[in-house]
Amino acid sequence: MNGQTLPTIVEQVDALVRKGLPALASMGEDEFRKLASGLGNARGGIVAVHPSLVPAASLAPLLERAGRPGFVVEDMTDLAEFAPIAGVEIPDAPLYVLAEPQRGDDMRNWSPDEALPEITARGRTPLTVSEGICWLLAEPAQLEPNHCFMTIASRKPKARQPKSQKGVALDARTPALWISGGTGQDGAERKGAPKVGWCWAGNRHTWLGFASVARRTS
Structure with a gap:
C-alpha cells in the first residue's frame, strides 16, 4: 500500500493514451502527452485527470475488472455537481500527481463523518471521486472484494439553504468505489x-475504507 507497485508516471500516461483519454479530452495524442510533460517519471504517484479535462462520469467506463467496464450507478446522474470539499485544494492543471496514496483499510466500518477528521489529523487529505477513479486506472488491483474505498473529498453543495446557515450545506451522499454484486439496477x-x-x-460500511493522499502536485 506504499505506492511502490504503481507504474511510473510515463507508463501511466501511456496507459491513459491507450484507453482513449485524448479523444475524451477532445485532443490529439501528442497534445495530451504534452500536458504530462512536466510531471516527471517517478514511481509511487498517481496521474490524476482534472474533471475540467475529462469528468468523472466519462472516466468511470475506462475502469475494468473481470472483463467488465466500470460504471456510475443509475441514481447518480448529478455526479458532475460533486465538488472538492473545503480544505481540499485541487491543482489548477489538467493533469497532476497524487503522492503516497493509501486505501484507508484501517478505517473500514467508520462513517465518512468520522473518517474525515482522522484523515486530516494524520496530515493527509481524502481523494475526490475523479482521483479515486484515476488511482484504479493506474492500479486496478487496489479494488478488491471487502477492500474498497470511499472518496469523501467530493460532495455536492445543496442548491438552497437557510440564510442563517453558516458555511456550505452539503448533500448527504458521499461517492465511493466498489465492486458491483450485479443486483438491483446494476443488472x-x-x-x-x-x-x-x-x-x-x-453510515458505516465494513468493506469501505477512505482513500487519501499525502499531497497533490502539478
Whole structure:
C-alpha cells in the first residue's frame, strides 16, 4: 500500500493514451502527452485527470475488472455537481500527481463523518471521486472484494439553504468505489464490475475504507 507497485508516471500516461483519454479530452495524442510533460517519471504517484479535462462520469467506463467496464450507478446522474470539499485544494492543471496514496483499510466500518477528521489529523487529505477513479486506472488491483474505498473529498453543495446557515450545506451522499454484486439496477451483466456509487455521510460500511493522499502536485 506504499505506492511502490504503481507504474511510473510515463507508463501511466501511456496507459491513459491507450484507453482513449485524448479523444475524451477532445485532443490529439501528442497534445495530451504534452500536458504530462512536466510531471516527471517517478514511481509511487498517481496521474490524476482534472474533471475540467475529462469528468468523472466519462472516466468511470475506462475502469475494468473481470472483463467488465466500470460504471456510475443509475441514481447518480448529478455526479458532475460533486465538488472538492473545503480544505481540499485541487491543482489548477489538467493533469497532476497524487503522492503516497493509501486505501484507508484501517478505517473500514467508520462513517465518512468520522473518517474525515482522522484523515486530516494524520496530515493527509481524502481523494475526490475523479482521483479515486484515476488511482484504479493506474492500479486496478487496489479494488478488491471487502477492500474498497470511499472518496469523501467530493460532495455536492445543496442548491438552497437557510440564510442563517453558516458555511456550505452539503448533500448527504458521499461517492465511493466498489465492486458491483450485479443486483438491483446494476443488472446481472455488471456483476464484478467496478462501480461508482454513493453512501450516506453518517453510515458505516465494513468493506469501505477512505482513500487519501499525502499531497497533490502539478
